[in-house]
Amino acid sequence: MEVPFLDLKKQYQGIKTEVEPQILDIMENCCYIGGRYVSEFESSIERYLGVRHASGCSNGTDALILGLKACGVGPGDEVITTPFTFFATAESIASVGAVPVFVDIRQDDYTIDPDKIEEAVTDKTKAVMPVHIFGAPCEMDRINEIAGKYNLKVIEDDAQAIGSEYKGRKAGTLGDVGCFSFYPTKNLGGAGDGGMVTTDSDDLAVILKAYKEHGSGQNGAKALELLGGSAGTLETGEAVTELYNPYKYYNYLIGYNSRLDALQAAVLSAKLKHLDEYNTNRARIAELYLEGLTDRLRRPVYSKDIKTCWHQFVVCSEYKEELCAYLTEHGVGNGTFYPVPLHHQKAFHAGNCKNPGAGLPIAEMTASQSVCLPIFPEMTDEQAGFVIDTVNRFYEGK
Ligand SMILES: Cc1ncc(COP(=O)(O)O)c(C=O)c1O
Numbered sequence: 001m002e003v004p005f006l007d008l009k010k011q012y013q014g015i016k017t018e019v020e021p022q023i024l025d026i027m028e029n030c031c032y033i034g035g036r037y038v039s040e041f042e043s044s045i046e047r048y049l050g051v052r053h054a055s056g057c058s059n060g061t062d063a064l065i066l067g068l069k070a071c072g073v074g075p076g077d078e079v080i081t082t083p084f085t086f087f088a089t090a091e092s093i094a095s096v097g098a099v100p101v102f103v104d105i106r107q108d109d110y111t112i113d114p115d116k117i118e119e120a121v122t123d124k125t126k127a128v129m130p131v132h133i134f135g136a137p138c139e140m141d142r143i144n145e146i147a148g149k150y151n152l153k154v155i156e157d158d159a160q161a162i163g164s165e166y167k168g169r170k171a172g173t174l175g176d177v178g179c180f181s182f183y184p185t186k187n188l189g190g191a192g193d194g195g196m197v198t199t200d201s202d203d204l205a206v207i208l209k210a211y212k213e214h215g216s217g218q219n220g221a222k223a224l225e226l227l228g229g230s231a232g233t234l235e236t237g238e239a240v241t242e243l244y245n246p247y248k249y250y251n252y253l254i255g256y257n258s259r260l261d262a263l264q265a266a267v268l269s270a271k272l273k274h275l276d277e278y279n280t281n282r283a284r285i286a287e288l289y290l291e292g293l294t295d296r297l298r299r300p301v302y303s304k305d306i307k308t309c310w311h312q313f314v315v316c317s318e319y320k321e322e323l324c325a326y327l328t329e330h331g332v333g334n335g336t337f338y339p340v341p342l343h344h345q346k347a348f349h350a351g352n353c354k355n356p357g358a359g360l361p362i363a364e365m366t367a368s369q370s371v372c373l374p375i376f377p378e379m380t381d382e383q384a385g386f387v388i389d390t391v392n393r394f395y396e397g398k
Helices: 008-029 036-049 060-070 088-095 114-120 140-150 202-212 217-226 262-272 275-292 320-329 361-369 381-396
Strands: 053-057 078-081 099-102 125-129 153-157 177-181 195-199 313-316 370-373
Touching: 008 262, 036 053, 036 195, 036 262, 053 060, 053 202, 060 088, 060 125, 060 153, 060 177, 060 195, 060 202, 078 088, 088 099, 088 125, 114 140, 125 140, 140 153, 195 202, 202 217, 262 275, 275 313, 275 381, 313 361, 320 370, 320 381, 361 370
Parallel strands: 078 099, 078 125, 125 153, 153 177
Antiparallel strands: 053 195, 177 195, 313 370
16 A cells, blocks of 8 residues: 555545636636635635634745734844744744744644743844644743733744634634645645735734735725824825726835735635535544554644644654655655754854754754654545554564
């Protein structure tokens, strides 16, 4: 038997009949960017998460950048985050001119350690960026308490956590801004890049939307006012129509071009209807792993307060390299997220990071031992059984 690391083809078969007429509709009507499909998808996400505003953008990295910008994070500011995550988390912080400050993670669930956050706060700290890594929400009550005490913004990196919950509330509603990725391999994955920023704040929503479209138009003017500037009054004398908005060519902020396109929105809307079912299937595979895998592997231990969407199932093994090679040799797809913790990435140095090369022992140990086993909604119990047997057989020889 062969078990792939994930199988996107099977998922496409499940939504094919639903999504193909919509793709055709978009192509025939040539409404490629924005429009009905995007606004309907944004509303569906608002309902699904229980959040006031959801705004589509080009990808998860941009979602983080937009979240940081909307929260006023910029040059001279420090943002506390985890080193055990995908590069884009801290890259977004450096991209807006701020400085990432890495603190260690917890061994049990691989998330940022709230005990370490408070000691990293300085008078330059502007925000915390918790990452719900592999789908498991961070300990948000403690993070929000520290943020409240020091007047910090909380920008959630929800790239891996769509559908996850903390104390019954969905990831993406737990801080000031939520930032999602719809990269194809995510639990809700598009047919290309896509992202979303979410917030309950009406003001932040205006600013987020302005930044993602060059700070232009009436929304850009409102955002400038909210940010303390003066937009003045503008009357172009031209009517706004469905095809032409004269205000679009008046810009009030230096922003970005970061919009979600209609094709992605159509695919994502179709998949969103199945997301809970996808995540339940992932949870079933995780349960099989938790029951069947040898105790000699360290597996994640999650608090009762959270429900993970099981974006990845990650174990730690002192024989990481040998185990991965053995799995590959025996037809079991596998991955190693993340082999280099961010404070050891060459891209971070004293010029753009507070503590490059710092000793963060739990993150370092986890990075050197983490092995991701296959987990995807279409996986069968039989395939999970094969993965378990293969891993356990490897350990019998140890
Ligand atoms: C934790 C985390 N943050 C940010 C991102 C960036 O998302 P994207 O690839 O859509 O830009 C990803 C996606 O890979 C991620 O896993």
